[in-house]
Amino acid sequence: MQHSIELDKKTRRTTDFKRKLEFVKSNIFLYGLIAPAFILTLLFKYVPMYGVIIAFKDFSYSKGILGSDWVGFKYFEKFLNAPNFELIFMNTLKLSAYGLLLGFPIPILLALMLNQVRREGVKKNVQLILYAPNFISVVVIVGMAFVFLSPIGPVNQIITWATGHPIVFMSDPDYFRSIYVLSGIWQGAGWASIIYVAALAGVDPELHNAATIDGANLLKRIWHIDLPTIKPVMAIVFILSAGGIMAIGFEKAFLMQTAMNLPTSEILPTYVYKVGLKAGDYSYSAAIGLFNSIINIILLVFVNFVVKKLNEGEGLY
Incomplete structure (x- = not known):
């Protein structure tokens, strides 16, 4: 009896394997299309992950990554006990949270307003104007800020x-976050609204017509038709944005940084650059970067859990 059960399980496994193999063969062209992206992701995202072990080692050029002495959590403790840890960590958190709270709703508002423009020619021109800043280099954006806000x-x-x-905006620490966030919103809000515009394109016009006949005004139609349509997209975008709350771009913060605004402009990415590339302390900088990534993962899991609870089980995963 036991032998027949095991034989039956083996037969089922063989049948399942053959079915999966047939499925792969029948879709081999589609697998071929995603193969380059898969290989590139594997080579440039996953394979280099082994290098993260230098955060736990006293890295030496002569010994290499694997040959360097193991020091455990030495550099993590060094960073957590550093005199400027609280300043750098809070600067990063405040700048990210500020950007998320102000930057998340604006693309939604832009998409809702664009959705109300009925003349296609006007709509395309408005979209072009809103999307254009996204293609301006960060260096140019910062240069524009220095020119417009100079004394x-x-x-x-x-x-x-x-x-x-006059007000010396670019040297005053109190203005750094506002300039950083507002210039980022100006540059990226229009481009970020594309995903919401695409989602709103799927709304059946008959729903709006029926709501208008029932006496619903514009705001009610947006609240009861448009917003529920883009709600799943909003949830995913918010989770991803919150999960990357500590992953601030290095270039813009570094370009805007001056000796006078360091109390608010010194964030984790700029600090990693200084201790890693400029000072050559690769193990210490790797530990800081890994610490930053762990915070992002924790936030991603937590925000996804909260959104699923509030959004009837719909989340990123």
């Missing part, structure tokens, strides 16, 4: 005329 720039000319003295 003799157009913004300060108006302020000087009104108050009698």
Whole structure:
């Protein structure tokens, strides 16, 4: 009896394997299409992960990654006990949270407004104007900020005329976060709205017509038709944004950084650059980077859990 049961299980496994093999053969062209992306992801995202072990080693060029001495959590403890740890960590968290809270709803509002534009020619021109800043280099964006907000720039000319003295925006720590976030919203909000515009394109016009006949005004139609349509997309985008809350881009923060605004502009990516590439302390910088990634993973799991609870089981996974 036992022998027949095991034989039956073996037969089922063989049948399942053959069925899966046939499925792969019948879709071999589709697998061929995704093969390059899979290989590139494997080579440039997963294979280099072995290098993260230098965060737990006292890395030496002569000994190599595997030959370097194992030091465990030495560099993690060094960073957590560093005098500037709280400053750098809170700067990163505040800048990211500020950007998320202000930057998340604006693309949604833009998409809802664009969806109300009925003339295709006007709509395309507006979209072109909104999407264009996304293609401007970060270096150019920062350069524009320095020019417009300089003591003799157009913004300060108006302020000087009104108050009698200019404001040194780019050197004042109090203005760094606002300039960083608002310039980022100006640059990326239009492009970020594309996904919501695409989702709203799937709304059946008959729903709006029926709601109009029933006496629903524009705001009610948006609240009861448009927003529920893009709700799953909003949840996914929010989870991904919250999961990457500590992953601030290095380039813009570094370009905007001056000796005067360091109390608010010194964040984890700029600090990793200074201790890693400039000071050559690769193990220490790797430990900081790994710490940052762990925080992102924890936030991703937590936010996904909360969103699933509030969104009737719909989340990223």
